[in-house]
């Protein structure tokens with residue numbers, strides 16, 4: 001089989017799988033199985049799918065409150081990932097973290113709900129790789145809002161000073177909750193801030209997996225070769241509200257409808273592949289059907305998993321063995 005056809009097959013299926021995964025999470029919100037604010041990245045699949053193509057097993061990825069797809073890109077196993085989101089004891093963190101707190105040390109993957117806080121953690125990974133003599137890259141995936149935090153500027157400067165192998169993947173979906181990018185950035189793009197930090201930077205169409213993958217290829221090569229940090233700003237649009245339950249009254253309803261209908265990265269990719277004769281509409285439908293079946297099966301398994309025992313609710317609340325005993329002991333605090 002033609003290599004590029006095979007690449008497109010994998011890429012397209014992964015985008016579909018990511019969409020179906022997020023839809024499974026929506027099901028859990030609707031049924032009341034998932035509690036709290038759930039943030040999906042529906043509409044942003046092309047970016048995470050492209051990221052998956054560049055990661056080596058020893059690379060690290062740090063992400064945000066909108067981190068499901070980055071976890072999939074980082075090869076975090078789907079069963080414990082979905083189980084954590086569904087708050088099950090089979091989850092990555094035993095169901096204690098929930099959807100915003102996904103940690104998989106084996107995959108060097110973590111998220112944080114604190115906006116802007118994923119980048120300093122990526123710096124730690126990159127510095128550790130340097131000390132261990134590995135040419136691993138640390139990716140910090142974050143949103144356009146995170147770029148305006150103080151921690152972002154501090155961490156970027158340090159990455160530049162130390163020439164750390166950090167790739168900053170900014171998903172510019174035009175909104176930070178209800179604040180539009182156009183009213184929160186002093187620069188027309190975020191990529192153009194890169195030189196201030198001794199980094200390279202470029203902006204790409206985040207609806208086009210090929211464009212994102214090419215830009216990431218350049219960024220990874222730069223970071224891996226010890227030349228310092230790289231920024232890729234991928235433009236996109238989130239299809240859902242900021243979180244499930246957000247009334248989303250700050251965005252123009254007509255524009256939103258238009259984007260979802262005409263600027264869906266999965267549909268755009270499918271149309272391009274068919275037009276170029278790379279894959280047929282039937283083949284594409286088959287790839288989506290197989291991704292949907294995989295997620296349906298996974299959802300059924302996870303739904304059957306048990307929730308953590310209520311008696312363990314205080315586990316991980318109090319540190320044991322590392323601090324002076326203050327009298328409020330762990331297992332007996334129930």
Ligand SMILES: Cc1ncc(C[n+]2csc(CCOP(=O)(O)OP(=O)(O)O)c2C)c(N)n1
Pocket residue numbers: 065066113114115116142143144145146147173175176177242
């Ligand atoms: C330090 C901090 N400030 C504020 C918040 C509240 N908050 C949660 S998400 C968010 C917006 C983030 O926007 P962006 O970085 O663009 O990511 P997106 O949600 O668009 O993916 C804010 C302000 C937070 N979690 N942490």
